[in-house]
Amino acid sequence: MAPPSHTPATDAVPGDAGVSVGAEGAAPAFSPLYQQIKNLILRSLQAGEWKPGDMIPSEFDLAARFRVSQGTVRKAIDELATDNLLVRRQGKGTFVATHAEQHTQYRFLRLLPDVGTLQEQGQAERRIIECRRLRAPAEVARQLALRTGDAVLQVRRVLAFDGVAAILEEIWLPGGPFKGLTVEMLSGDKGPMYALFEAQFGVRMVRATEKIKAVSADGDAAPLLGVPPGSPLLSVERLAFTYNDEPMELRRGLYRTETRHYRNELS
Amino acid sequence: MAPPSHTPATDAVPGDAGVSVGAEGAAPAFSPLYQQIKNLILRSLQAGEWKPGDMIPSEFDLAARFRVSQGTVRKAIDELATDNLLVRRQGKGTFVATHAEQHTQYRFLRLLPDVGTLQEQGQAERRIIECRRLRAPAEVARQLALRTGDAVLQVRRVLAFDGVAAILEEIWLPGGPFKGLTVEMLSGDKGPMYALFEAQFGVRMVRATEKIKAVSADGDAAPLLGVPPGSPLLSVERLAFTYNDEPMELRRGLYRTETRHYRNELS
């Protein structure tokens, strides 16, 4: 077959138009073929060629389309699967990951009960406290890669388990991608918030970073969480990203941890 | 070459003695060849055939030894490398991971300064408060998979950055594997504690789980950390495991988070 110094064919241009292997003058910028394929697939995902839940073409089809071997496509898909962007199902196909059927109810929530086997402590009850459109404060704008004063949405809500408030959250979303989000959509919805984002706004959260601190409940939070002012709370500031590391959500949570804990796996 | 329904040769027995593919009567228990190879390599690591920092045999050598193809060995090593048990270095070889040269000073510590680029806030100063041998309390025994009353070591210490106390830790170690650990070894040592464990006791920590809560500083912790009683602190309970998911260390830490935060990456 073709020698390794090779250019994957894009769909439109079967000849050779894609990124090349070690071509540019200055930087050698060698990038393995499977990486280039991974990027091509990623671009199709971003462009919406395959929507969440869809089956993507088989490895052989993609190999033919990109004019590489099946093994190379396989390695590209392998990485996308470990990044949780694709899901392989033996005998069926490879699918675009989705929050909808991904019944790990809360994608990024790491709060678990100290005792009791499952998160099956009943569904969390959600109470929206506030949902408004405003201009981004400087710090929020910085983290969401906006300019200070750009339109943002702010949602505040309380999550309760078994009738006991456990989490107070303040969520900031960029106004552009989430134009049209209303309090009705949030309160009427029964699934995870990220499933709503995906279905209604085409925004899929891919990864997130969190900064965790211990703080004291202030006069605002204490009554909402039903704890005395000064009680220790876990402050969790989460920045969630969509494809291409674009920040898309800033979430500031206060967690009660008397009977729950934040679980983390290190390796 | 040989057909896929195949048995990897162990070193000692070139014929066929290892785990077989789908042999046992009841459970089909199909396990891919590369998984079996992975387990064989893992066994060699546990047995100490290759010590931390050593180079292991080349992929071709291992392929010959196990009578499989180089690609199969490669896939086994790939997984061990992503588990941080092995480290590949192109052009040089594959090495057993070690804490010694692994200059990420603190293997599992996720506490970072809020401002300031690096963890280069100067070396942490360590002050041992206590180091004693005692009988395991029930809860400690349970987590370390010992029996209540078994011998354990308890170490309490304070970590300070730039002269300011930041972390109060209580460390529990099983008495057996850590027989001979003295306060002199801990205080005289300048490297990470896990490097000491590895060098002196042959105990390598492979992964860990953490349970995080927000708590109030009590009368014991407050003066040691230099904060008023009742101040919010991050409580981090870490259980660290060696090969084979054997628990080997229980660490209960209290972190000050006024100017630092616990960082986590979610995906």
Place this chain on the structure above:
DNA sequence: CAGTGGTCTAGACCACACT
């Protein structure tokens, strides 16, 4: 049965490090 992902092989060549 056909179609999909999953495993395994054998051999080629590239990139990197040491000597």
Place this chain on the structure above:
DNA sequence: GTGTGGTCTAGACCACTGC
């Protein structure tokens, strides 16, 4: 140059799913 890991290929066969 030699030896190592890294990439890529082509083809075989296995395991699972659903028609």
